[in-house]
Amino acid sequence: MLRITELKLPIHHPEEALATAIRDRLRITPRDLVRYTIARRAHDARDKMDIQFVYSVDVTLRNEAPVLARCRRDRHVNPTPDTGYRFVAKAPADYAGPRPVVVGAGPCGLFAGLMLAQMGFRPIILDRGKVVRERTKDTWGLWRRSELNPESNVQFGEGGAGTFSDGKLWSQIKDPRHLGRKVLTEFVKAGAPPEILTEAHPHIGTFRLVTMVESMRATVEALGGEYRFGHRVEDIDVETAADGSRRLRGLRFQTGEAMAVGPVVLAVGHSARDTFHMLHDRGVFLEAKPFSIGVRIEHPQSWIDRARFGPCAGHPDLGAAAYSLSHHCANERTVYSFCMCPGGTVVAATSEPGRVATNGMSQYSRNxxxxxxxxxxxxxxxxxYPGHPLAGIALQRHWEERAYVAGGGDYSAPAQKLGDFLAGRPSTALGSVIPSYRPGVKLTDLAECLPEFVVTAMREALVAFGREIPGYDHPDAVLTGVETRTSSPLRITRGEDFQSLNTAGLYPAGEGAGYAGGILSAAVDGIKVAEAVARDLLAMGQAKVAVARA
Structure with a gap:
């Protein structure tokens, strides 16, 4: 089978045009082409008057060898890569070693647990929150009634923070083993639309993610895995040897229960601030890392569609237009768009009382x-924020508290029209753009809720973005604050064996540990860590057998 890349066709092309383009590229007759499947589809909208679809296709030919030889100088014609996943380890049928524990049931923990279950190790998955449907009710409680459950919200519970997002399934990670393909394949098995396997920028949306998470939990349980919700890890037991080396031996929960453990995958997400403090107190090595803060900006989707797609706006195969923006400012700060949600809503994403944090969410339809x-x-x-690995958390909390006060103290969010923000005056009335944030917004001056250098940089960048996307700096666009949970403010540093640098048996993983950013990269990291745990479990078993025989 051959893969052809960069096949470009006009957006309004008839279905048969793709087969014709394949034959023309390979210089073959209709009889030579047995079949083809679309491996990837993107669109090129740089010229709004001539938007094109860009295809990668896998083709089966009657006689492949002469065609490949004839096209040897065409870098867009190659043998189809093998993207199938192969397990690196399998537990023996009589495996009686320790059951691995996964802490956190977000994308990283979900895939770590799924992989360990598929490899036969019967993992135990712990989560401080609730099953996804109960968690959804609690989350709506904040959005509709301003009632926050600190253990069950946008950040905590089955599915993780990605459940209440746009459900984007792409990343910029290097993926030579095609682990991302494994993630997408498992999602499709769980009920995701098959199109995510071919679209260049696939997404799922919140409602579909809920049912998929439930399906994947059922798969893990059918393979011998076990879930325990309402289990927040409140403390850890670490054994220190005579040589100073440390090993994780147990977990303690807020329920008063304790659990002796073997390997533990720690996939707690970027908002598990109490867990980070506990780990620091117990001597687990942490280090501060960069993150970003700012606001959410809203425009009518129709404005963005027209700006990006011109006369093709509204074409059903294009969907709602997205964008990605970046600007380096005079004050040496970089401003960029983050987690863009076409046809979505701004949501309350706090997990702590007395604080306001925002995020974006959309459904599969993006309508x-x-x-x-x-x-x-x-x-x-x-x-x-120099001097302490937890200083980034303190910085986040400070500005979230300022936003809570500016929003009126009831989890409403502070908001401002863009024109007023640029002019440095508080907003007193909305314009043509209606904010979507629930439980509601309070118009104010967002400069009170952000560091001065952030305000200065954003004022410069928003004008620059208006030059790139006409209308982006429209004075009626709405800014809602604050966006502080862009990524973890720290890293739980690990070695090449995926274990904590100074605490053996602890495997930091995913976005909370500082090794991912988004659903796909977190899931891929979960797979990698699960593989490392499986190898180590088998190695421990073999070592015990060798000792017994000796």
Whole structure:
């Protein structure tokens, strides 16, 4: 089978045009082409008057060898790569070793647990929150009634923070083993639309993610895995040897229960601040890392569609338009769009009482009135919060508390029209753009809720973004604050064996540990860590057998 890349066709092309383009590229007759499947589809909208679809296709030919030889100088014609997943380890049928424990049931923990179950190790998955449907009810409780459950919300519970997002399934990670394909394949098995396997920028949306998470839990349980919800890890037991080396031996929960453990995958997400404090107190090595803060910006989706697609706006195969923006400012700060949600809503994403944090969410249809995106400013430890690995958490909390006060103290969010933000005056009335944030917004001056350098950088960047996307700096666009949970503010540093640098048996993983950013990269990291755990479990078993025989 051959793969052809960069096949370009007009957006309004008839179905048979793709087969014709394949034959023309390979210089073959209709009889030579047995079949083809689309491996990937993207669109090129740089010229709004001539938007094109860009295809990668896998083709089966009657006689492949002469065609491949004839096309040897064409870098867009190659043998189809093998993207199938192969397990690196399998538990023996009589495996009686320790059951691995996964802490956290977000994308990383979900895939770590799934992989360990598929390899036969019967993992135990712990989560501080609730099953996804109960968690959804609690989350709506904040959005509709301003009632926050600190253990069950956008951040905590089955499915993780990605459940209440746009459900984007792409990343910029290097993936030579095609682990991302394994993630997408498992999602399709769990009920995701098959199109995610071919679209260049696949997404799922919240409602579909809920049913998929449930399906994947059922798969893990059918393979011998076990879930325990309402189990927040409150403390860990670490054994220190005579040589100073440390090993994790147990977990303690808020319920008063304790559990002796073998290997533990720690996939707690970027908002498990109490867990990070506990780990630091117990001597687990942590280090501060960069993250970003800013606001959410909203425009009518129709504005973005027209700006990006011109006369093709509204074409059903294009869907709602997205964008990606970045600007390096005079104050040496970089401002960029983050987690852009076409046709979505801005949501309350706090997990702590007395604080306001925002995020973006959309459904698979992406058919809500507004587009929204984070507009955030990169910050770094050395410059902005030096001296302590937990200082980034303190910085996040400070500005979230300021946002809570500015929003009126009832989890409403502070908001401002873009024109007023640029002019440095509080907003007193909305314009043509209606904010989507629930439980509601309070118009104010967002400069009270952000560091001065962030405000300065954003004012410069938003004008620059208006030059790139006409209308982006429209004075009626709405800014809602604050966006602080862009990524974990720290890293639980691990070695090449995926274990904590100074605490053996602890495998930090995913976004909370500082090794991922988004659903796909977190899931891929979960697979990698699960593989490392499986190898180590088998090696421990073999070592015990060798000792017994000796």
């Amino acid at each position: 809500e009135r507004n587009a929204n995106s984070g507009i955030v400013v990169g910050i770094d430890p050395d410059r902005d």
